[in-house]
């Protein structure tokens with residue numbers, strides 16, 4: 001039984017070590033919404049809303065999520081008794097469309113609180129089986145193919161198991177080819193964040209020659225049908241990110257042949273219950289999954305690490321160590337990668353496995369709201 005009686009919502013500003021550029025925009029400083037949830041029994045956990053600064057990845061932003069959490073999501077959870085954290089998702093979906101990232105921030109926080117309350121690590125609570133996860137890196141669009149090849153080579157030398165290359169029209173084939181020539185046998189993939197249409201199919205087919213693990217979300221965020229058309233023209237597997245907003249969309253991907261791999265981001269699908277359902281469905285269907293990232297702080301990362309410990313997360317995720325993003329993370333210990341390119345799943349303490357540096361969070365906070373049951 002779990003009953004959340006208080007949620008403290010904060011916005012912090014955290015500068016990235018270097019700007020991150022994708023086809024639809026660039027971010028240099030993250031605006032991150034953090035939640036601190038307290039259960040009636042006194043158990044406390046933190047969670048993070050992964051909505052971006054601008055609606056270029058999905059329609060949500062930190063500002064829409066802030067409003068949605070205050071006005072619609074928190075009132076459905078505060079003071080309500082849930083038998084299990086898995087029950088929160090259905091309560092948030094009933095007569096309440098969209099706002100997946102806002103819903104996920106609260107829903108995942110309830111999973112974190114449940115782990116605290118039950119005295120188990122979050123990864124164990126959700127059925128994780130790995131003690132360490134393989135780490136990949138997502139490289140933003142670089143100024144030149146040469147610059148990209150150098151970054152990719154440095155990442156592989158550091159131990160990363162996979163290098164994801166952001167692409168857009170005009171910065172695609174030459175860039176990926178340069179990385180492939182520098183790294184003939186490395187696990188490389190490309191992510192277009194919706195930048196292409198079927199008119200670009202010939203360009204995308206050129207990527208087939210570069211032996212990529214997959215091409216992520218080349219076409220529009222909500223377009224499964226055309227991804228199906230494109231997949232039939234390519235040898236390389238398509239991986240869907242933006243398009244998979246629920247279990248049903250994962251089922252549609254399979255029905256339409258719109259892709260062969262799914263990047264699961266719990267924020268994009270409304271939280272852990274939906275992530276677990278997609279994971280289980282993909283496992284039955286023989287579809288490998290991996291955990292995506294949204295440039296999370298160490299708080300959001302804790303949830304991604306726990307998720308990536310599930311059995312069908314068989315491909316390295318975009319769950320990189322704290323120092324890849326931040327001069328200093330807001331958690332202790334920071335997330336680290338060993339020389340073998342793996343990250344430990346925290347299994348020796350209950351809850352999400354890290355402490356939040358609250359003094360630092362206070363210093364970085366630009367707004368704050370305390371929400372209670374009415």
Ligand code: OSB
Nearest residue numbers: 057138193292293294295296318
């Ligand atoms: O498409 O996976 C994406 C970051 C922001 C928005 C979209 C994406 C990304 C990443 C970053 O690729 C992955 C990470 O957190 O390291």
Ligand code: MG
Nearest residue numbers: 191216217241
């Ligand atoms: Mg992506």
